[in-house]
Amino acid sequence: KAYDLQSDSLYKSDLEWLRGIGWMPEGSVDVVRVKRAQDLVNDRLYKLRPDALKFTSIPDPPPVILAKTNAQQISEHLYREAWDNEKAQINIPLDTPEILLSKMNAVNVSHKHYTGAWDDAKAKGYDFKVDALSFKHAKSSREIASEYKYKQTYERQKGHYIGTPSVKEDPKLSWAARVMKMQNDRLYKKAYHSSKANITIPYEMVAIQAAKQGQAIASDIDYHHYLHQWSCLPDQNDVIQAKKAYQLQSDNLYKSDLEWLRGIGWMPEGSVDVIRVKRAQDLVNDRLYKLRPDALKFTSIP
Numbered sequence: 001k002a003y004d005l006q007s008d009s010l011y012k013s014d015l016e017w018l019r020g021i022g023w024m025p026e027g028s029v030d031v032v033r034v035k036r037a038q039d040l041v042n043d044r045l046y047k048l049r050p051d052a053l054k055f056t057s058i059p060d061p062p063p064v065i066l067a068k069t070n071a072q073q074i075s076e077h078l079y080r081e082a083w084d085n086e087k088a089q090i091n092i093p094l095d096t097p098e099i100l101l102s103k104m105n106a107v108n109v110s111h112k113h114y115t116g117a118w119d120d121a122k123a124k125g126y127d128f129k130v131d132a133l134s135f136k137h138a139k140s141s142r143e144i145a146s147e148y149k150y151k152q153t154y155e156r157q158k159g160h161y162i163g164t165p166s167v168k169e170d171p172k173l174s175w176a177a178r179v180m181k182m183q184n185d186r187l188y189k190k191a192y193h194s195s196k197a198n199i200t201i202p203y204e205m206v207a208i209q210a211a212k213q214g215q216a217i218a219s220d221i222d223y224h225h226y227l228h229q230w231s232c233l234p235d236q237n238d239v240i241q242a243k244k245a246y247q248l249q250s251d252n253l254y255k256s257d258l259e260w261l262r263g264i265g266w267m268p269e270g271s272v273d274v275i276r277v278k279r280a281q282d283l284v285n286d287r288l289y290k291l292r293p294d295a296l297k298f299t300s301i302p
Contacts (some may be wrong), residue, residue, distance in 0.1 A: 025031050039045055060068075072078055092099065107113055128135065143149050168174050181187055201208065232239050247253055268274050282288060
């Protein structure tokens with residue numbers, strides 16, 4: 001008994017049993033309170049529906065009857081209702097000329113009727129004989145147009161020619177070789193190219209000397225060649241005059257005063273424009289224009 005009193009498992013057995021019990025909150029106080037609160041704030045239950053009210057039907061007054069009559073008279077649906085019901089009930093005999101003509105026209109313009117015989121023939125298949133005329137004609141055309149058939153006899157006879165021991169003994173081959181040599185431009189100019197470098201011209205020939213002189217005159221190297229170096233003293237009169245002329249033509253010396261003025265700092269305080277602007281500000285200044293009340297002389301009244 002002492003152990004049972006000190007046992008933690010036995011002490012908490014009731015708690016563990018309560019923890020394992022399933023509990024449904026349906027019907028509890030909080031759930032019922034929430035349902036009642038929802039019913040109170042439900043707009044659908046709060047507002048009474050119009051169809052739940054009892055009412056007495058009042059007969060239509062004359063203006064309402066007149067409006068209903070006018071609505072029926074100007075209704076497009078009611079105006080065309082009789083025509084819409086009758087136009088689908090037209091009975092035309094099938095043997096009228098117009099019906100027969102339309103059927104014939106439909107048959108004439110029908111693509112299915114136009115290709116019906118061809119479709120039936122395709123469905124039945126084809127039965128061609130090997131000795132048909134079209135097959136024979138196609139084979140003959142193929143053999144005529146064949147390059148192999150065209151050159152077959154030539155290829156067979158090409159190796160049966162009786163040749164000569166050498167090309168020179170064959171008159172046609174030798175003639176073709178001579179014609180080829182005559183038409184060959186390299187062989188035609190061979191003698192000229194071999195002899196054109198063997199020309200001997202005297203060194204003192206007049207044409208050669210004239211060409212050398214013309215080359216020296218037209219040469220740009222001899223044109224720019226310095227003949228000699230000039231040396232001038234610094235105190236020479238022409239050197240001094242040249243320096244003065246260079247200084248007169250110098251753009252840097254001409255603009256030196258302008259560059260010096262550009263670098264000078266200048267304060268505009270006291271200039272004409274600044275004084276004019278200050279006077280204009282004083283004229284448009286509302287504080288100076290209006291007289292302050294404390295500047296007026298007054299006498300205090302007891």
